[in-house]
Amino acid sequence: MDPKQLNLTKLFKNILIHLIFWVLVVTYFAWGFGFHNDVKKHFINSMYFLPGHFIMVYSLLYFLVPKYLLKGKYLRFFIGIAFLVILCLVYTIIFQQTVNINQGIFKGMFLTIGKNVLPFLHIGAIALSIKLVQYWFSQKSQMVEAEKQKTTAELELLRTQLHPHFLFNTLNNIYSHTLELSAKTPDIVLKLKGLLQFMIYESQAAKIPLSKEIELLQNYIALEQLRYGERLELTVSITGDIDRYQIAPLLLLPFLENAFKHGTSKQADRCFIDFNLAMDGSLMRFKLVNSIDQNEKGQIAKFGGMGMQNVKRKLELLYKEKCQLQSLILNEVFIVKLELSLEELAVTDLKNIIIS
Helix, strand or coil, X not given: CCHHXXXXXXXXXXXXXXXXXXXXXXXXXXXXXXXXXCHHHHHHHHXXXXXXXXXXXXXXXXXXXXXXXXXXCHHHHHHXXXXXXXXXXXXXXXXXXXXXXXXXXXXXXXXXXHHXXXXXXXXXXXXXXXXXXXXXXXXXXXXXXXXXXXXXXXXXXXXXXXXXXXXXXXXXXXXXXXXXXXXXXXXXXXXXXXXHHHXXXXXXXXXXXXXXXXXXXXXXXXXXXXXXXXXXXXXEEEECCCCCXXXXXXXXXXXXXXXXXXXXXXXXXXXXXXXXXXXXXXXXXXXEEEECCHHHHHHHHHCCCCCHHHHHHHHHHHCHHHEEEEEEEECCEEEEEEEEECEECCHHHHXXXXXX
């Protein structure tokens, strides 16, 4: 639908809403006279008041509320209300003078001029209430959308990317193996390609199968092992039904990346990493233990434990109360523990994994 047609549809909808509102107003006051008498006359009597209602309602909705009330200029708003009341009084007086009162046209609706203003205030208050409720819902919707956009932008900012040092080291490994005409070269290139492909394409999804996240971690570990060789003592334990659940992409990689970046890479002698992931129903228990250099302790503590602040923020945004994260330095070891309640994969995704 083109914009012009959309605008016409919106205009028609607004006109229809206003017509329904005024029909209800007229019916409301006609009912106040009592339908047991002349119904037609009561509807006509109610319609005589419409110009005054128009003055009150549309002055409120399209002038006083947006120009003063919503901008916090309350004194001017109440002065405007007082001015509208005077206009309605004047309208009532003029109208009474032009109508043959003896015919009983206003019977039951005005005993005094002051009482005649009450219907205008009554309808004005109803219209004002509708406008303020509509404004509140609109503001709330905008706030929710703004918060959603902020969260999305923040998650994009926090989305972990492979550290440049890892890419450079991997490329150096590929280069050295190429010079040696090593049979490992194609495997290294394939794993690096898989990592980059995952980061560029698959990581854009809100959730991915846990098995894919683990595959990413295993490829990352395999590439880092080439750099460390026998100097790295690595233990990997993965248990439980990892094919059944889904997780936010790149959620676990920062822990592993930091273990290599701030832990093992700083040690000249032998180093170790103990990687443990276990599924207990929908509860994922993740534990990562790595050796650290004695000189790194102060730096790790100072920066909140290997860049943990970004990971914590990401967990807060995505999982809130469904996660529990702990990190501590014990002697020459850094320990990360994460308990996370995961959602099950959709049936179609689960079938695709089983088939593949």
